[in-house]
Amino acid sequence: MECLTNTKIQDYIEGTLNSVESAMARDHLIVCPACKKKYNEYETLEKHLLQPVEIIPPAIIERRVLAELFPLLPSYTSIFALVAASFVLLVTGIYIYFDFANNSIIQAIQLTTNTTSNWLATLIKVISAVFSGVYTIFEAMNRVLKLLLKINLGAEIIGLTVFVLFTLLFYPIFKLAFRKLKG
Amino acid sequence: MIMDEDQVLIKKILGGKKSSFEELMKKYNKKIFGFIYRMVRNEEVAIELTQDFFIKIYGVMSRYNFEYKFSTWAYRICYNLVIDYIRKNQAQVDSLDDDAITQKQLLESENYVSEDGFECLAREELHHYIWKVVDNIPVKYRELVLLRYLQGLKYDEIALVTDLPVGTVKNRIFKAKEILRTEIEKDGMFN
Numbered sequence: 001m002e003c004l005t006n007t008k009i010q011d012y013i014e015g016t017l018n019s020v021e022s023a024m025a026r027d028h029l030i031v032c033p034a035c036k037k038k039y040n041e042y043e044t045l046e047k048h049l050l051q052p053v054e055i056i057p058p059a060i061i062e063r064r065v066l067a068e069l070f071p072l073l074p075s076y077t078s079i080f081a082l083v084a085a086s087f088v089l090l091v092t093g094i095y096i097y098f099d100f101a102n103n104s105i106i107q108a109i110q111l112t113t114n115t116t117s118n119w120l121a122t123l124i125k126v127i128s129a130v131f132s133g134v135y136t137i138f139e140a141m142n143r144v145l146k147l148l149l150k151i152n153l154g155a156e157i158i159g160l161t162v163f164v165l166f167t168l169l170f171y172p173i174f175k176l177a178f179r180k181l182k183g
Numbered sequence: 184m185i186m187d188e189d190q191v192l193i194k195k196i197l198g199g200k201k202s203s204f205e206e207l208m209k210k211y212n213k214k215i216f217g218f219i220y221r222m223v224r225n226e227e228v229a230i231e232l233t234q235d236f237f238i239k240i241y242g243v244m245s246r247y248n249f250e251y252k253f254s255t256w257a258y259r260i261c262y263n264l265v266i267d268y269i270r271k272n273q274a275q276v277d278s279l280d281d282d283a284i285t286q287k288q289l290l291e292s293e294n295y296v297s298e299d300g301f302e303c304l305a306r307e308e309l310h311h312y313i314w315k316v317v318d319n320i321p322v323k324y325r326e327l328v329l330l331r332y333l334q335g336l337k338y339d340e341i342a343l344v345t346d347l348p349v350g351t352v353k354n355r356i357f358k359a360k361e362i363l364r365t366e367i368e369k370d371g372m373f374n
Contacts, residue, residue: 049332053314057216
């Protein structure tokens with residue numbers, strides 16, 4: 001019998017020969033060392049090809065694709081919620097500040113209790129100081145605007161505008177941090 | 184109509200669920216990147232093309248026909264993307280046709296030589312060696328070998344992806360294995 005062609009050997013390995021051809025190939029491989037050698041080589045090759053060496057893709061691919069397809073834009077509802085919360089915080093802060101200026105809260109605390117009032121008074125003082133600083137900045141900004149553009153918006157409106165801009169600027173970072181925390 | 188796992192994900196993606204797209208990307212990232220990397224043999228280019236692939240897939244997902252397997256459709260898009268790149272950058276994607284580097288040089292450059300010489304290469308090293316040779320065969324054979332063994336496609340599926348007749352696909356894969364066997368034997372790696 002003639003030696004097996006490379007195609008025939010590969011067909012035999014893949015099991016695509018009919019039963020007669022397959023039996024003939026098997027018989028030939030028993031008596032022909034040259035064909036048997038080729039058969040072994042093809043078989044080894046097939047075995048290794050069926051188990052590809054894995055290449056791990058860099059994580060940057062997924063990150064870039066997601067950033068391209070789903071940019072982290074703030075939603076209108078969340079912007080509104082954040083701005084509203086900021087405004088409430090601002091108004092409360094200013095109220096505490098002015099109340100502190102009149103000493104009414106401090107006096108009330110001192111009147112009700114003398115022992116536990118120290119830390120509470122200090123806390124209120126700190127909060128008031130922070131808000132007083134912030135309010136002073138807004139007031140200064142308002143004065144500058146008044147001087148330059150001849151418009152008087154008021155420190156509260158300036159404060160609200162600053163909060164809106166701050167929210168828009170930092171919202172994507174907050175969202176990313178939230179996403180990471182969420183896993 | 185019964186949908187497979189991929190098709191369920193696609194339905195969700197089309198319905199606006201972003202996390203399903205992330206899931207789909209995680210599932211195919213390794214296979215797609217592996218295929219592209221072995222075709223272009225340049226990590227930066229492979230990263231760029233893999234990104235382009237996923238962005239493109241997302242953009243044309245609404246045109247996907249649920250009668251066909253998603254993987255075949257996706258591999259076809261990936262295949263066309265890679266072939267376009269290779270056509271435009273032929274000189275950079277060389278192969279055994281014009282590659283002056285012999286397999287032995289390849290082995291030496293990769294520190295594959297063991298203390299007792301080539302004959303004592305461990306099975307693992309032989310495995311890596313064979314795949315290195317795959318990376319160096321001509322593109323027209325390499326693409327089919329990768330689709331068959333890396334992506335696990337059948338001959339008829341490869342024919343759909345590449346637009347080649349099934350007979351041509353099978354003949355080329357057999358020819359590719361003949362080239363691989365000859366190259367490996369030439370370097371005495373089967374011993």
